[in-house]
Amino acid sequence: MIKHIELSKAYRLLNHGPVVLLSAAHEGKRDIMAVAWNMPLNFNPAQLLVVLDKTSSTRKLVEASGTFAISLPTRSQVDVIMNVGSISASQLPSQDKFSHWNLSVTPATHINAPLLDGCVGWLECKVIPEPHNQETYDLFIAEVVAAYADERVFSNGRWHFDDHDQLRTVHYTAGGAFFATGESFNVEKAATS
Template identity: 55%
Template sequence: MHTPVELAKSYRLLNHGPTVLVTSAHNGQHNVMAAAWAMPLDFDPPKMLVIIDKATLTRELVDASGEFALNIPSRALAAQTLAVGSSSGRDGDKFANSGLQYFAASKIGAPLVEGCLGWLECKVIQEPHNQQTYDMFIGEVVAAHADPRAFENGHWQAEEDPQRRSIHYIAGGQFFATGEAFEVK
């Protein structure tokens, strides 16, 4: 289940620093990888930044297609997130091997991961120096979606079920889940 997110508020999907699943596709091949280094970069048009190592299949597919998606997994997907972050797409289909399911994006060729809390479809803004030197990709968000149980009207919703909270990778197979929400006025 997902609903559109207003592009002007799409940065809020990543503003709290969750681990993401980066999906890519080109010429009939697709891949998914985990990334802890992703963040919002700009508002208008909305832009995201993600680090994609040049040795990865994801990088090859992003370089060829000029697009990628950032998928925000929940705690329920932590084991699969670790699995796709610990293996190479060159060794087999990471979707099949991890059990992750996917569906078609609305504006790009990269697939979107089922069961995530939010999805950002991005077109690469070419910055060759940053891409080659720092493995840093800037993507303009062309579509954004969220599970309305988790994100609605431009805001994250308080989630009672701990399995439906976003996750933050801290190394060595360990994650934190997003904690309790509170408001300050």
């Protein structure tokens, strides 16, 4: 079951460093790309950072719309990550990655970008304009306006993949190499007295 996540805890969806799929839409066009360089920035207000190369067609839609969606794909979706992350929509006959790979989506509730079905977390984001950072460093700052997660693997503000290997988020290293999110464990805080 998909549940809303309190915005002050939305950073926990990204805090462990997974690769994400970023989608955007504007004036009837849509696109999706893999983004390994992403991170939470703040929890109140909920904010995050992503790096989007100037040559990306998805970036052009982000700049035009001022919004984007983040979907957290799973181990079972690594082919999707590689496909949308390594092939430009302009190289496809349909010019649409969603239709080319039959990617099922759900409309976002606060923005126009689609949310990729089958993932385990989703963030709806509005860009905080920072032209210098965007042009110089390809760095986009965004406010998270809605967050959701699959409660089979995320509840009470924590990831718990123990019984769901194929639902583990993944980390991209390079050259088609991935790591699946590993085992979780707890450590007690040190006493201060």
